Amino acid sequence: MKKFISVMLCVIMLAATLCFGVSAEKDFSKLQFNDDGNFRIMQVADLQDNMTLNGAVKAFLKEALIQEQPDLVVLTGDNISGGSCRTDMLKSWDKRNCEKAIGEFMDIFEEYGVPVAMVFGNHDDENMLSKEELFDIYEEYDCFIGVDEGDALYGCGTYNLPIYASDDSEKMAYNLWMIDSNTYDEELGGYDYVHDDQVEWYVNKSNELKAANGGKPVPSMMFQHIIVKEIFDLIESGENIEGSLLHQDGRDYVFKEGVLKAGYLKEYPCPATRQGKQFPAVQAQGDVVAMFFGHDHNNTFEVAYGDIDLVATPGMTFNSYSNEDRGVRIININEDDTSTYETHLVQFQDYFADSKIAMANYNMFAEELPLWERIKAGILFVLVFPIKAVFGYAF
Numbered sequence: 001m002k003k004f005i006s007v008m009l010c011v012i013m014l015a016a017t018l019c020f021g022v023s024a025e026k027d028f029s030k031l032q033f034n035d036d037g038n039f040r041i042m043q044v045a046d047l048q049d050n051m052t053l054n055g056a057v058k059a060f061l062k063e064a065l066i067q068e069q070p071d072l073v074v075l076t077g078d079n080i081s082g083g084s085c086r087t088d089m090l091k092s093w094d095k096r097n098c099e100k101a102i103g104e105f106m107d108i109f110e111e112y113g114v115p116v117a118m119v120f121g122n123h124d125d126e127n128m129l130s131k132e133e134l135f136d137i138y139e140e141y142d143c144f145i146g147v148d149e150g151d152a153l154y155g156c157g158t159y160n161l162p163i164y165a166s167d168d169s170e171k172m173a174y175n176l177w178m179i180d181s182n183t184y185d186e187e188l189g190g191y192d193y194v195h196d197d198q199v200e201w202y203v204n205k206s207n208e209l210k211a212a213n214g215g216k217p218v219p220s221m222m223f224q225h226i227i228v229k230e231i232f233d234l235i236e237s238g239e240n241i242e243g244s245l246l247h248q249d250g251r252d253y254v255f256k257e258g259v260l261k262a263g264y265l266k267e268y269p270c271p272a273t274r275q276g277k278q279f280p281a282v283q284a285q286g287d288v289v290a291m292f293f294g295h296d297h298n299n300t301f302e303v304a305y306g307d308i309d310l311v312a313t314p315g316m317t318f319n320s321y322s323n324e325d326r327g328v329r330i331i332n333i334n335e336d337d338t339s340t341y342e343t344h345l346v347q348f349q350d351y352f353a354d355s356k357i358a359m360a361n362y363n364m365f366a367e368e369l370p371l372w373e374r375i376k377a378g379i380l381f382v383l384v385f386p387i388k389a390v391f392g393y394a395f
Helices: 002-024 055-068 091-112 131-138 196-212 229-234 278-285 348-352 356-363 371-391
Strands: 038-044 072-076 116-119 159-165 168-178 220-223 235-238 246-248 251-255 260-262 288-293 302-305 308-312 327-334 342-347
Touching: 038 055, 055 091, 055 327, 055 342, 055 348, 055 356, 072 168, 072 288, 091 131, 116 168, 168 196, 196 278, 229 235, 229 302, 229 308, 278 288, 342 348, 348 356, 356 371
Parallel strands: 038 072, 072 116, 168 220, 220 288, 288 308
Antiparallel strands: 038 327, 159 168, 235 251, 246 251, 260 302, 302 308, 327 342
């Protein structure tokens, strides 16, 4: 009997060793279309929380990973509220705080084994750490596949990620551009822009990929935090405009006829102060199908600027301003037709609408709700929190 138990223990230990070995050898960096030809991206914009991520956001992210099964998560900036990590005392304290804030969501992605790419927003580094030092924290995670180009380019974290064909792991079938849209314009004020050397890098790399693809542009998507200034070319403003999508500061704003594909304009976009060369370069290269942005927390629109879609994804944050549209964006690409894609938003209610305790957790932080509703939700959540802790949101 003792011999049998010893043999079984050895088998269990060997199996555990093999399991850990497989996990350790997993190649997160090799993105590839699945056997069915599909590739799914989950864009998460503006988490922008404090050092402790809101419990409802944590529950939502975990459920989204389970339900949506993304092949890649893309964080499009303001991933943390950098100011909440600032001490103005010791840099080591700021680093500890930033490590905790980033770990609140990166630990989830690591646990669920999904590759993560990231660009910075304007709030990430509002502490004593540089973006390069923050990038080092992300690189501590096996699931993180971002690239820091060092001093070669302005900013931090402008890079590309190839997606390979389902039947050939060496054949590039698609490309993802990750662009650092930078922070603030120190000369003119307002938000910064994608600088000329970044644009030059994109053009050169795009041409390199085109040459390797037999002279044809490699179909691509582009992800960054701050929207391009050309969005203003698509918006009309005036007074008492019929069908207005937005009324702000005494004026009505609406997208020009024929450009809106889906979603809403719920706040006036906030691009860079100065006009950059990025969008004209993207138009000229002819490789980018769509550009995805965060930054403007309440916008959900998908609009067509010629052959390029400009897509706004709402913020997931509870710590900063947001509205009932908060959620994540799902993007589906199929290698049989890379000239198009499908996208939609997924929200907390899509998973937890039938759970009173889950909705109470959500509603107590939802600033778009009347104060009395938030208080009522808070009371309900506090009263049944012990049950939630034992049984989870399924209760």
